[in-house]
Amino acid sequence: MAKIEIEIDGKMVRAKPGEMLISVTDREGISVPRFCYHKKLSVAASCRMCLVDVEGAPKPQPACSTPISEGMKIHTQNEKSKSSQKAVMEFLLINHPLDCPICDQGGECELQDVAVEYGSDVSCFSEGKRIVADNDIGPLIQTDMTRCIHCTRCVRFGAEIAGIMEMGGTGRGDHLKIEPFLTEGVTSELSGNMIDVCPVGALTSKPFRYELRSWQMNSTSTIARHDLVGSNINAQTYKGNVKRVVSGDNDAVNETWISDRDRFSYEGLSHENRLLEPQIKIEGQWKEVGWHVALDYAVKGLTSNILNNHQSDQLGVMASKTSTVEEFYLLQKIAREIGSENIDYRLNIKNLDNTAKLESNIKLGGLEGVDHALIVGSNPRLEQPMINHRLRKASLNGTSVDVINSMKFDFNYQLNSENIIAPNQIASTLAGVLSSVLASVSIELPDYLQSIKVSKESASIAEKLNNSDNSVIVLGEHVVNAENSATIVNLIAQIAKHTNSTTLNLSTTANSLAAELTGFVPGSKGMNVNAMLESDLKAYILLDIYPEYDFHHADKAIDALNDKDNFVISLNGFKNDIVSEYSDVILPIAAFYETSGTHININGDMQSFAASVVAPGESKPAWKVFKVLADLLKLPGFNYVDSTQITEEVSHQAHNNHLHNENIDLSITSDNINIIWQQSPYSIDALLRHSGSLQQTKIGKLNFAYMNASVAKDLGVSADSKYLGVPVVITDAVADRCVFVNANKATQTGGES
Amino acid sequence: MNEVCFKNLDKKDSWSLAVYEASGGYSVWRKILRGELTPEQIIDELKASGLRGRGGAGFPTGLKWSFMPRNSAGQKYVVCNSDEGEPGTCKDRDILRYNPHAVIEGMAIGGFVMNATTGYNYIRGEFIEPFNRFEGALKEAYAAGLLGENISDSGVDFNLYAHLGAGAYVCGEETALLESIEGKKGQPRFKPPFPANVGLYGKPTTINNTESFASVADILSKGGKWFADLGVENSGGCKLFSVSGHVKNPANFEVSMGTPFKDLLEMAGGMRDGAKLKAVIPGGSSTPVLTADVAMAMTMDYDGIEKAGSMLGAGSVIVMDESTCMVETLTRLAHFYYDESCGQCTPCREGTGWLYRALKRITDGNGKDGDIELLLNVQDKIMGNTICALGDAAAMPVESFLRNFREEFEYYIEHGKSMVKG
Ligand SMILES: Cc1cc2nc3c(=O)[nH]c(=O)nc-3n(C[C@H](O)[C@H](O)[C@H](O)COP(=O)(O)O)c2cc1C
Ligand code: SF4
């Protein structure tokens, strides 16, 4: 669009016609005060702080909602502008408590900042001030609504970004109150952003309440590692502790929002369960020792158990999917240098012969541009909140969304169709889609599709994909353990290929893309995790693993690791009884925020971060532990001084060559009750499980086995009993012949039916 | 007197379709349905009539209708503002009670001119009787085949619905009214965009006052010039004035624009109990108050009232006699705006509360030096800085009360009691 010229404070400025004046002044570095305006929210134009003088207009105009036009002349600093701004400032302050000394926002308060410039030091207001009663809106956000200036940023955030209007304005005039509509308070998975958008101290972080002043803390930018986005965050630290986390800006990744999970998980860092000292087990007794002793003990154990006997293939290494690129890389390098390819991170997969590869070939920003999305087996709102946010934005712009899931979830955007079917029917539905797609492009059907009858639902899903120019198929976590999971993945790949759709693979989260990239998977001569557990291996190195949470075959894993004849080296951030039981050495390691490293997100961005704080006690970053261990084992090629050298090396020799099942087999049509076992969103890693406030939220308390009445009857459970240790909820939201489990605790069976 | 909106006032069942049609009602609408009138002709006639919006702002109706993008694709709406919340006003209530078909015909004509096939009449929440009358009239009009789809095979569609408000004054502000129809909290929208471009449900919309719509059919049947000649230069036609306060016979009067105020006062039976006139608010509580002398010399038309220092507004004439304490009156008015501010924009939310609390303090006997300056200062800080005109409406009376009756305020502050009542 052709640019136009306007004059601001005597200076000629070029801008797009129709652009709001405030974006032009912001770009030009001209300061216009504001409260209600937020660049990622709709315009409210209600605080009136941004009033400026536009020549020709009798009244001052709000810069945030005045579209510019050719030849406009604006004065932001003249008497008329200043007197309006000062008037508004005075009005905002008359009922404000001015309790800055006891307000957590002090020092980072937009009202305080603007008042310094526009406020007066004497008030002519002598009437009684307004007082607003507070509601408890949940464990994450502290409210002090007497301080509220009614900018409605939080209300608009809820309605526009979080997609549920949990805060609203009730009452009118100076009885207007910003408050939650429901007694439940604020429960959105993105709720913490309200703290960031609130310009004053009305909404502040509850866990951080009365802790510190913002200027007492250092801020380091880092990367959140709980999901596939790698949101950019700022860790605010004081005397070596992370005290608060706020969002960072990165339009290509998280824009300016972060999930509550990324914001509040830091609380786990100071949990009393942190592991602080290296320890070794001598004759069944644990003993805290120094690092030298512990590492010597580890080396001796490895030497006597495998190295001396030339049984290096008897080593198994496993890591949590939250590990960093550097940690994955060094641990697999140690294994390979020793001579073992028994390497794996896919602990939660029931049948590793039944996995197939689906690539992600669309970026986060690209998601906003799709015209159609098909989501298979995912509750993206809770699993990948920031990816769901992009899908929601797309949907608001008219993108249609079809869903194939085994349970109805609370989507915060409109769905075109919601197909709720048990996992073992998903393959046949997708086969119908593929058949319909191939028919429409006149490609001969492969044998496996010959006998497939195309249902109405499949046909309409196919039609949507066919008719769209830019569609995406999103695969989630729920089908990874389905009986025909590889078939499902391969069908999706075929459908995507023939409809020119992009694909987005959300089936494994956190930093699992880094595991794939660094080759943290079994080599051609190696065993996968399930095979290792059956093979009585002689030695293990386990990185941040908590078996009862991490393994699908938890009982089997615990048994195998407890074998008397093996030697187990565990690196953990938190104490855990089961780990103590089977380990021979436990090495305390740095958690999130305490180590440098790299996360790979769904865009393929390698986002490196420095440590924000030093790890507590004797714990050390795992990459350093591996480096020293390798040196002690006299393995070549570990001369790293800092972790960036490792990252550099990884980018030169990425390998990823483990086997995938490329078959499409539609013969499995069992009528078994299908179980989808999923860790609840705030229990997916050890740090989260130790973050107190998150655990008290509604999402944190998700711990239910959902099923319909007929399945409950078949399983012999009822609404007040438990299934696999998880309280039962009877609901029609779940597909028939299917149980959907969201568990926050370990179970005896680890999801085995 | 009583030549347009009230012309059937003295007839039995004046609100019925039969009475309306007997006096020429729906003849214009039928002409349109027969294809004998074009939108351009209608707009020209309205412009010639000098009809100005009767909701308060006095914007020329013909001009307003010509702004609608009638040829753009998509739904368009026509909305009637019967929220009538301005203290002192009750004229629209009586139009709805006694002449609802004139509103229906006016809206239908508007719908045709602006290519809007759907109309809403937003009626003040407390107006149950007028609402029922209007609903009854709608039923009659539908039954007579005057509304609906493809009316009398003309190819013209017009559906009309009544919507009952819930008692907020601010919903009379046209964009708050649209929000309210949409089912949202009644808060004014910022402008631009204006409703003619982005209105109800985001579609082009024209909003007019009840009296404006009720005047349209007669203007078209008798001619713009006829209407213009009823009034004076710049103020065409006649106008409903709601006369209230210390008069013998408070009522609505439809008189020619330009009628002297003293004649209007006489029609209302003159001052009650022979008391002396003290002050007049000529256009509704939002317009500046005038002293007796000025009022008695004023004519009731846009220019006449403006010359006197106030505004015609909605034609709500509040008459006050010598027994009135102007400090307490202003306090009562300030309370109204404090109570009715929607609260979204800062100057109005905070300013109306401040004005009211300061005035309340004065009438409680706790006034202090500097209070008058304070009140003037606060009203000045509200003026012009708000989203909608409610802020200005709250500010304006303060300035005029203090200008015209300053000594009463000084007395109240100094003595802690009313100069008038003691
Ligand atoms: C606070 C406020 C209240 C209003 N109340 C009314 C009302 O009750 N009735 C009305 O017709 N106009 C009211 N208006 C004016 C409307 O916004 C609008 O100008 C009018 O309905 C347009 O119709 P007209 O052009 O026919 O006058 C009000 C305006 C404000 C700012
Ligand atoms: S001026 Fe008052 S009523 Fe109008 S938008 Fe602002 S707060 Fe609401």
Ligand code: FES
């Ligand atoms: S920032 Fe423009 S009105 Fe609030």
